[in-house]
Amino acid sequence: GIQVEQSPPDLILQEGANSTLRCNFSDSVNNLQWFHQNPWGQLINLFYIPSGTKQNGRLSATTVATERYSFLYISSSQTTDSGVYFCAVNFNKFYFGSGTKLNVKP
Amino acid sequence: GAGVSQSPSNKVTEKGKDVELRCDPISGHTALYWYRQSLGQGLEFLIYFQGNSAPDKSGLPSDRFSAERTGGSVSTLTIQRTQQEDSAVYLCASSLGGGANNEQFFGPGTRLTVL
Numbered sequence: 001g002i003q004v005e006q007s008p009p010d011l012i013l014q015e016g017a018n019s020t021l022r023c024n025f026s027d028s029v030n031n032l033q034w035f036h037q038n039p040w041g042q043l044i045n046l047f048y049i050p051s052g053t054k055q056n057g058r059l060s061a062t063t064v065a066t067e068r069y070s071f072l073y074i075s076s077s078q079t080t081d082s083g084v085y086f087c088a089v090n091f092n093k094f095y096f097g098s099g100t101k102l103n104v105k106p
Numbered sequence: 107g108a109g110v111s112q113s114p115s116n117k118v119t120e121k122g123k124d125v126e127l128r129c130d131p132i133s134g135h136t137a138l139y140w141y142r143q144s145l146g147q148g149l150e151f152l153i154y155f156q157g158n159s160a161p162d163k164s165g166l167p168s169d170r171f172s173a174e175r176t177g178g179s180v181s182t183l184t185i186q187r188t189q190q191e192d193s194a195v196y197l198c199a200s201s202l203g204g205g206a207n208n209e210q211f212f213g214p215g216t217r218l219t220v221l
Contacts (some may be wrong), residue, residue, distance in 0.1 A: 028211055031209075035212075043199075043211070043212040043214075045209065045210075045211060045212075060151060086149065088149075089211070091155055092162070093164075094210065095151070096141075096148050096149040096151075098147070098148040099148055
């Protein structure tokens with residue numbers, strides 16, 4: 001199966017700081033999604049981004065499918081951004097990375 | 107509109123008992139997925155439905171696990187003779203179609219605890 005690696009595994013930020021989360025995958029994929037799992041366990045869709053760049057408020061994501069990576073950029077982080085960020089790729093079925101656990105301190 | 111719903115939200119059972127977990131996908135979504143998430147871990151794929159058929163059951167961990175979907179809508183995941191290692195959050199997702207280019211939407215999950 002496809003290998004999906006996320007980095008860093010853990011990240012601690014001071015409120016207001018920026019961060020970049022990375023997702024590398026081992027083969028060509030058909031789509032890629034970024035999710036935020038909040039402290040209550042709910043998975044919230046952030047981006048559906050097979051290629052290119054998308055922005056939504058303080059968050060943006062870029063996928064370079066030919067280079068087999070995607071990154072999620074969080075600007076001016078807030079405490080409510082805390083949680084685990086997952087990327088998932090689809091190649092016949094969905095494969096999830098192990099996540100980046102983000103803790104934003106006030 | 108309504109999102110993906112799952113029931114029960116929490117289930118505590120004794121080792122050896124059978125449990126049934128239910129997923130109601132978003133109306134009109136033909137694809138449905140089950141995942142399992144153990145504490146502090148990532149998501150483990152279990153099974154995928156397109157309509158009522160399951161083209162990919164490769165993630166089911168043992169023959170104690172089964173799932174069905176009727177009417178192309180509601181799905182039930184059944185775990186027979188539960189073991190303590192089955193304790194996890196079981197997540198369901200649906201997408202508009204079953205192809206590779208469809209966005210998944212997740213339900214809130216069922217937290218299963220096997221004593």
